[in-house]
Amino acid sequence: xxxxxxGAVERRAVDKRxxxxxxxxxxxxxxxxxxxxxSDIADEAGVAYGLVYHYFKSKDEILDTLFxxxxxxxxxxxxxxxxxxxxxxxxxxxxxxxxxxxxxxDPELMKVIIVEVTRAANTFGRTHLAxxxxxxxxxxxxxxxxxxxxxxxxxxTADFAALAFYGAVEQxxxxxxxxxxxxxxxxxxxxxxxxxxTICGGLERTEGQRxxxxxxx
Amino acid sequence: xxxxxxGAVERRAVDKRxxxxxxxxxxxxxxxxxxxxxSDIADEAGVAYGLVYHYFKSKDEILDTLFxxxxxxxxxxxxxxxxxxxxxxxxxxxxxxxxxxxxxxDPELMKVIIVEVTRAANTFGRTHLAxxxxxxxxxxxxxxxxxxxxxxxxxxTADFAALAFYGAVEQxxxxxxxxxxxxxxxxxxxxxxxxxxTICGGLERTEGQRxxxxxxx
DNA sequence: CTCGTGATTGACTGACCAGTCAATCTGTCC
DNA sequence: GGACAGATTGACTGGTCAGTCAATCACGAG
Numbered sequence: 268x269x270x271x272x273x274g275a276v277e278r279r280a281v282d283k284r285x286x287x288x289x290x291x292x293x294x295x296x297x298x299x300x301x302x303x304x305x306s307d308i309a310d311e312a313g314v315a316y317g318l319v320y321h322y323f324k325s326k327d328e329i330l331d332t333l334f335x336x337x338x339x340x341x342x343x344x345x346x347x348x349x350x351x352x353x354x355x356x357x358x359x360x361x362x363x364x365x366x367x368x369x370x371x372x373d374p375e376l377m378k379v380i381i382v383e384v385t386r387a388a389n390t391f392g393r394t395h396l397a398x399x400x401x402x403x404x405x406x407x408x409x410x411x412x413x414x415x416x417x418x419x420x421x422x423x424t425a426d427f428a429a430l431a432f433y434g435a436v437e438q439x440x441x442x443x444x445x446x447x448x449x450x451x452x453x454x455x456x457x458x459x460x461x462x463x464x465t466i467c468g469g470l471e472r473t474e475g476q477r478x479x480x481x482x483x484x
Numbered sequence: 485x486x487x488x489x490x491g492a493v494e495r496r497a498v499d500k501r502x503x504x505x506x507x508x509x510x511x512x513x514x515x516x517x518x519x520x521x522x523s524d525i526a527d528e529a530g531v532a533y534g535l536v537y538h539y540f541k542s543k544d545e546i547l548d549t550l551f552x553x554x555x556x557x558x559x560x561x562x563x564x565x566x567x568x569x570x571x572x573x574x575x576x577x578x579x580x581x582x583x584x585x586x587x588x589x590d591p592e593l594m595k596v597i598i599v600e601v602t603r604a605a606n607t608f609g610r611t612h613l614a615x616x617x618x619x620x621x622x623x624x625x626x627x628x629x630x631x632x633x634x635x636x637x638x639x640x641t642a643d644f645a646a647l648a649f650y651g652a653v654e655q656x657x658x659x660x661x662x663x664x665x666x667x668x669x670x671x672x673x674x675x676x677x678x679x680x681x682t683i684c685g686g687l688e689r690t691e692g693q694r695x696x697x698x699x700x701x
Numbered sequence: 702c703t704c705g706t707g708a709t710t711g712a713c714t715g716a717c718c719a720g721t722c723a724a725t726c727t728g729t730c731c
Numbered sequence: 732g733g734a735c736a737g738a739t740t741g742a743c744t745g746g747t748c749a750g751t752c753a754a755t756c757a758c759g760a761g
Contacts, residue, residue: 326720435651461644470684
């Protein structure tokens with residue numbers, strides 16, 4: 268199937284699959300995975316009900332696909348960041364930036380991934396626990412190296428540090444998703460700095476560091 | 485109904501309601517709210533199907549009740565902590581302790597609250613967003629006061645600090661719930677310190693603070 | 702003993718919806 | 732043109748379950 272000559276056919280086929288996936292993002296974001304019907308996705312995509320099952324084995328597989336597509340990109344991005352020869356703080360900033368920018372670029376997709384998979388570890392995320400853990404582990408690796416180099420304190424375990432970092436990021440996205448936090452270009456940039464500042468620098472006022480972003484004493 | 489003389493009747497009635505609620509916790513924890521059937525709860529409680537609807541308007545109302553009961557206690561606990569005249573760090577430690585101990589005392593209930601409500605803001609938590617926000621706000625208030633007193637830095641907003649703190653706590657509980665993190669008495673105690681240490685002190689190695697692993701000031 | 706009220710029972714119903722499938726369409730290849 | 736393959740359609744089925752309800756029970760009061 269899909270011989271070299273059949274480019275046009277295959278292109279069209281791939282497109283419909285994509286159309287369905289994109290529609291699913293919108294529907295999941297709007298109604299939630301459990302609440303929506305497969306027919307809602309078909310309607311949103313402007314295709315017949317049955318076509319959804321031509322391209323996907325089940326409703327679950329659609330969410331699955333959406334998550335894995337995006338999570339793989341995230342994992343690659345973290346690895347890429349880790350390869351660079353820059354200070355931890357910059358690595359963490361780069362990771363926070365990547366995730367925040369993902370949200371900026373496609374809030375609906377990120378909403379689905381966070382709300383329906385990452386934060387729904389019971390229902391659906393269970394299947395993907397390994398993937399999610401992989402992200403934690405990569406971050407922990409970055410922290411552990413910095414600890415060995417003496418840049419980060421060692422009495423907070425790397426695993427725990429990764430948890431706290433990821434927790435802050437997820438919490439911020441969740442805040443945006445449910446409008447607990449104001450959104451906007453400025454807020455996105457600010458959040459990146461705040462996350463890294465909080466996790467690396469800590470909340471307590473110290474002598475050494477007071478970079479004060481336009482602040483007064 | 486429930487005349488003064490009818491103590492025994494009322495007691496029995498209240499008990500069955502409680503039996504159903506407790507059974508629901510076990511069932512929700514084991515199978516998840518969406519996956520379980522009302523008949524599973526009835527079976528677990530050892531009562532007839534219909535009795536569940538005698539005490540609760542709907543399946544949702546059971547989860548509702550469970551969440552609100554517990555969340556009210558949490559909110560009171562935070563307020564109580566805030567009333568005390570102790571340093572921020574100790575206040576945050578007390579809050580972290582309360583939540584960790586809640587988990588220690590009743591992991592199934594906390595699992596249900598975290599997984600099915602708090603982390604499931606889309607499906608169910610939406611109804612309780614205001615309650616959840618209330619907890620954030622109370623924490624933010626504590627941070628804000630400490631900022632005014634000059635104990636905490638002011639370039640990280642109080643709202644954001646609360647988010648990061650709560651995020652760390654929730655992330656740790658989630659780690660325990662899904663066995664990403666080892667559980668046990670020692671781990672529970674350790675977690676309380678790590679959360680506060682990370683959020684207040686930050687991950688970076690500094691001159692002033694270096695309370696090596698086992699020690700306390 | 703009898704009445705009444707609330708507790709308790711579990712069979713039943715009505716709605717919903719994921720997934721199936723047989724029919725039809727579209728385009729390619731020879 | 733004919734035949735084949737995959738794309739596309741949407742009506743239909745089968746199973747699931749939340750919630751209802753009429754019947755029965757348990758017990759206190761008079």
